[in-house]
Amino acid sequence: MSENRSLLCDTATTLLRDATDIHALEEAGFATLLVGEADGGFGGDWGDVFAVLRIAGYEGFDLDIAGLILDPVPGDSLEQGAFAKVSLAAGALDRILEMSIDYVNTREQFGRPLAKFQAVQQSLAILAVEAAAVNSAGAGAALAFDHGDAAFEIAAAKMRTNQAIGIGTAIAHQAHGAIGFTQEYPLHPFTRRLNQWRMEFGNDRYWSEKLGAAVVDLGADGLWDEITRRSDRNTG
Numbered sequence: 001m002s003e004n005r006s007l008l009c010d011t012a013t014t015l016l017r018d019a020t021d022i023h024a025l026e027e028a029g030f031a032t033l034l035v036g037e038a039d040g041g042f043g044g045d046w047g048d049v050f051a052v053l054r055i056a057g058y059e060g061f062d063l064d065i066a067g068l069i070l071d072p073v074p075g076d077s078l079e080q081g082a083f084a085k086v087s088l089a090a091g092a093l094d095r096i097l098e099m100s101i102d103y104v105n106t107r108e109q110f111g112r113p114l115a116k117f118q119a120v121q122q123s124l125a126i127l128a129v130e131a132a133a134v135n136s137a138g139a140g141a142a143l144a145f146d147h148g149d150a151a152f153e154i155a156a157a158k159m160r161t162n163q164a165i166g167i168g169t170a171i172a173h174q175a176h177g178a179i180g181f182t183q184e185y186p187l188h189p190f191t192r193r194l195n196q197w198r199m200e201f202g203n204d205r206y207w208s209e210k211l212g213a214a215v216v217d218l219g220a221d222g223l224w225d226e227i228t229r230r231s232d233r234n235t236g
Contacts, residue, residue: 008042008044008051009052015028021063022068030052031069033048046141046142049087049142050083050142053069053084057088058094059091076151082207083150083158085158085161086134086154089165092193093130096187096190096194097127097128097131097172101115104124127171130163130167131168134160137156137160141154143234155210155214165197165198173191
């Protein structure tokens with residue numbers, strides 16, 4: 001973990017709420033986030049990238065901060081792009097979960113808040129699980145990138161994120177009802193972005209087939225050995 005991540009996140013939150021163009025982010029040095037300190041950069045790691053992009057997704061930031069950070073970085077552009085969408089989706093899913101919780105706690109039906117109905121509680125619990133899964137998958141992919149090989153983790157993370165987007169956006173709109181689609185209400189800009197990210201840098205079928213092929217190649221015994229090997233390196 002970068003020692004400066006807390007400061008980085010505070011800076012990113014402030015800039016991403018107020019910036020109207022990408023220049024403020026360039027001036028703040030986000031383009032050198034993954035450049036080593038010896039080379040004049042921030043000296044961050046992929047966990048820092050995940051943290052910043054997650055904030056961008058949560059704040060509904062429209063400008064291409066992922067491109068600003070990742071374009072100068074050598075590597076597989078598809079994997080990096082998929083990682084960016086996972087990171088953005090992690091923040092956006094957390095945001096729509098918060099919106100949904102706030103709404104059902106204030107909107108009343110039959111004389112009591114919607115949050116008091118068990119069916120609503122169960123639906124939002126599922127949304128919370130989906131958001132947490134994407135956050136975990138993204139963090140795991142970031143650790144794998146730091147080790148120089150994230151192909152397996154990216155395939156799993158993007159596939160899991162795509163599934164979570166389908167489930168999570170549906171639940172958020174069910175909780176909000178018709179108001180979620182109105183021009184004035186902020187839910188639909190997030191759910192539209194999420195469904196766009198679901199199709200970018202590999203859709204459900206692409207990553208399912210890629211991950212499935214990797215599993216078949218490894219075989220039953222090899223799969224467990226590979227998963228434990230990759231997990232052990234992240235905790236060693």
